[in-house]
Amino acid sequence: MKILKEIQLQLKGNKKLTLLLKYATGLILFGVLLVVVLFSLVYFEVFGKLPNKEELTSIINEEASLIYSSDEVIIGKLFAENRTNVRLEQIPNHLKEALIATEDKRFYSHNGYDGQSYARVFFRSILLQDASGGGGSTITQQLIKNLYGRQYHGFLSMPINKIKELIIASRMEKLYSKDEILLLYLNSVPFGENNFGVESAANRFFNKSVSELHIEESAVLVGMLKANTYYNPRLNPENAKKRRNTVLQLMNSEAYLSNKVTDSLQKLPITLNYKNLDVNATAGYFTYQMKKKAVEIVKKINDSTNTSYNLETDGLKIHTTLNYDIQKIAEKSAKEQLIIKQQQLDKELASNRLKNRWLKKQQFTEDDKQNRTIQLFDWDSTKTITGNKIDSLWYYDKMLNASVLITNPKNGAVISWVGGNNFNTLPFDMVLSHRQIASAFKPFLYATALENGISPCDYFENEEKTYPEYDNWKPKNADHSSTPDKKVAMWYALIKSMNIPSVNLYFKLEKEWLIDTCEKLLFPEITDDTPSIALGTLDLSLFEATRAYGAFTNNGEMNDLYMISKITDKEGNIIYESEAQKAKRVFTKESAQTLTTILQQAVEQGTGASIRNRYKIKNPLASKTGTAQDYTNAWFMAYTPNIVLGTWVGTSKNDVHFTSGNGSGSSLALPIVANILKEIENTPELKEKYLSSFDIPEKISSSIDCPPYREKGIKGFFNRLFGKKKGE
Known part of the structure; x- marks a missing residue:
């Protein structure tokens, strides 16, 4: 009996096992069938087209276009x-x-x-x-x-x-x-x-x-x-x-x-040399502007050659005019100067309570006053504070910004372009921003005078005067000096940036002459007919000013500025190469050389003298400072035969600014150019390429060989008669 029961139990167990195996087999077969069906449906493209042989053999990965400096450093990429x-x-x-x-x-x-x-x-x-x-x-x-x-x-x-x-x-x-x-x-x-x-x-x-x-x-x-x-x-x-x-x-x-x-x-540590061109972009402002030019160039190529080059996918190589070493020098110089000057401005603002006056001009909501976590630009990193929108606006409104533009006047090549403090956080480009040019405009006024027969040794009144026809306007010299008993030589008035003689010079010219000069220099249209234009009330961009100063050192001819020297495809075949442009004649060679002779004296004994005395720059140089009313904009322009350096410094809206000489062009902007020049002088390769002496004939150099002042009346007549020397 026991044996029968054991056999029966085994049979029952085998039946369950057999049934389980049948179910498992069926499930596996169903799964296999399902996979086969699914595979067939995919294979026969029920769920979408599959790439064929032709498509697979023509795979070309999209590739970023690389942007190179003139010294073959990758400074950016354009990519999808x-x-x-x-x-x-x-x-x-x-x-x-x-x-x-x-x-x-x-x-x-x-x-x-x-x-x-x-x-x-x-x-x-x-x-x-x-x-x-x-x-x-x-x-x-x-x-x-x-x-x-x-x-x-x-x-x-x-x-x-x-x-x-x-x-x-x-x-x-x-x-x-x-x-x-x-x-x-x-x-x-x-x-x-x-x-x-x-x-x-x-x-x-x-x-x-x-x-x-x-x-x-x-x-x-x-x-x-x-x-x-x-x-x-x-x-x-x-x-x-x-x-x-x-x-x-x-x-x-x-x-x-x-x-x-x-x-x-x-056992080795991970040693990175992280370089993100998107975040830590040297020349970020430059590459942004350059991309717009590259888009235009590539479109013309495609239209004229029936090609389809794509800047973001075709791995093109864009070779630019920018010098990477000078770009780094310019960025460093601007940064170091602004850090120092920002501390001075902050102290000045704290003492004169300008923030309270600023607050009264603003309109804020209650939400603007609520505290929150705010990220703000800082020179070394983004800093986080607990504050409100008002704090953020004040922080940026009082922030000093600088732009630097360096060009080759002989061909218009852009050597360095610093559009602001940081492209990623502050992308607005100050090189293109129009600001009051101040006394940096005066060389254009004086060059116009030279063009129309006025000599650097002509003398002008330097006595304060009120002009009733212009709302009792009474121009003053920056240092509030005047010489009622003496006239001042034109060359000396320019190197000292005197306002009163400049206004008198303006009245001696036909207004159309100055307008014609500004049109040739491609400046914005002059709509203001007041004589204050002589003192630089015109709004110019650093781009326009630097391009125009190039005419002084290029014997009166102005080149338009360009950024791209050539573009190649990814195999290295040239698809675009910039052609030598025809410079535009703005001034005669003699006028340009005479103006340069005068501006060289601005470095030796005028408003740019600290570039020699303090910064010990040795190379021959011509320069001009500019300080707008109330110290809202500071300018410094300088040049040699092979390079023009322009810089502007100020706040973004001009609402907040220095109220002392710390905000002048010589104090705020000049040091940036001075430190750039110092680095160039200390780098043999750069010095040889960009710093050289002016080749000005002795006849023109001696054209300013006359005393800075001339006394009026009988005494002045006898002094001239008996040969009073220059500088006495």
């Missing part, structure tokens, strides 16, 4: 995706080995998909829920995902996209060699921070080309592929180091590295 493609021979073996060991160790043996990886994913990742089991995508499949993305198909999105990638990957493996697939992958893979391709990543994190990477650096970049942000070596250095060491260990497991090398590399 920040990518710079590299050739196969540029990729070091250790980078390929790190990638294969980490992402697809059977890369060279499979046909685009890896059955073993699928099995591992199914059993470890799906059945056993082991997150460390890894993914099943090969490098080829990851490439497909990078190139074509993934589409949404509801709850079937994942299997459909995986099947698509499998099919496309197997097709691609028939068309490309393994190394070609590696190259496509490395040129397209994302590294975060809107950065695509290993060349861009190498430049971003290590400031070097991919061919220069060390083994441990390659491991850092490959490690980032698992999670761009989490393993970003700048944002999360500890995570990045652990991941790098994992990659190195995987390379060791695949026999790419010995135990000794692996151990030594894992």
